[in-house]
Amino acid sequence: xxxxxxxxxxxxxxxxxxxxxxxxxxxxxxxxxxxxxxxxxxxxxxxxxxxxxxxxxxxxxxxxxxxxxxxxxxxxxxxxxxxxxxxxxxxxxxxxxxxxxxxxxxxxxxxxxxxxxxxxxxxxxxxxxxxxxxxxxxxxxxxxxxxxxxxxxxxxxxxxxxxxxxxxxxxxxxxxxxx
Ligand SMILES: [Zn+2]
Numbered sequence: 001x002x003x004x005x006x007x008x009x010x011x012x013x014x015x016x017x018x019x020x021x022x023x024x025x026x027x028x029x030x031x032x033x034x035x036x037x038x039x040x041x042x043x044x045x046x047x048x049x050x051x052x053x054x055x056x057x058x059x060x061x062x063x064x065x066x067x068x069x070x071x072x073x074x075x076x077x078x079x080x081x082x083x084x085x086x087x088x089x090x091x092x093x094x095x096x097x098x099x100x101x102x103x104x105x106x107x108x109x110x111x112x113x114x115x116x117x118x119x120x121x122x123x124x125x126x127x128x129x130x131x132x133x134x135x136x137x138x139x140x141x142x143x144x145x146x147x148x149x150x151x152x153x154x155x156x157x158x159x160x161x162x163x164x165x166x167x168x169x170x171x172x173x174x175x176x177x178x179x
Contacts, residue, residue, distance in 0.1 A: 029055065064150060066158040072165060073172035080179050081172040085150065087116055089179060117146045119178065126178050133170045137163070 030040060033054040040046065064085050068078055083089050092104050093115035106114040109123055120126055121143065130143040144152075149171070157167040 063154055067150070067153055067168055067171065070158070070160070070165075071168045071172055073169040074176075077169075077172035077176040080176045084116065084120065084146075084175050084179070089116060089119075091116060091119055120175060121146050121149065129174060129178060133174055137166060137170065139167075 027037060030036070030051075033051070035051070035054070067085070068082055071078055071081070073081075080089070088094060091114050092101055092106075093113070095101060096104065104113040106112055106118055106123065108119075108125075112118050112122065121130065122145065127143050130149075134141065134143065141152075143149075153167065153171055157164040157171070
């Protein structure tokens with residue numbers, strides 16, 4: 001049963017009652033965003049996009065959005081990449097924000113503190129993985145750190161051509177498998 005019929009049945013409304021209810025709801029919503037009925041009637045072309053934009057409000061666009069939204073990688077890769085971009089992966093660096101951790105040493109190599117830069121880039125194994133992935137893609141630059149890689153990807157891999165698409169996928173796949 002679609003939502004229209006469900007709503008009518010739940011509130012025992014006839015078609016006319018439902019139409020009146022929806023008119024009032026729409027009017028209230030438009031008033032909240034500063035549009036009157038006259039403003040809407042005066043629109044030569046009613047734009048759902050424009051009204052939706054007004055309802056939602058203006059927000060600053062997240063600079064790395066294209067790395068996630070235009071990425072053909074597996075959903076589980078994208079989820080981990082999203083957490084990594086927000087520095088929210090569950091590693092000692094993050095856990096130390098709310099728990100008292102005495103030993104911050106990386107459990108994999110015991111050489112440095114366990115933070116996102118170390119886990120995803122600075123440890124030797126990660127460097128080798130990124131180096132081989134870059135070589136395989138024909139990109140000749142040094143493996144740097146996490147922030148530099150994200151910045152580089154935001155500037156150079158946001159387009160629609162095959163190389164850029166591939167770069168975004170390898171970024172997501174690499175982060176997932178290293179994690
Ligand atoms: Zn380590």
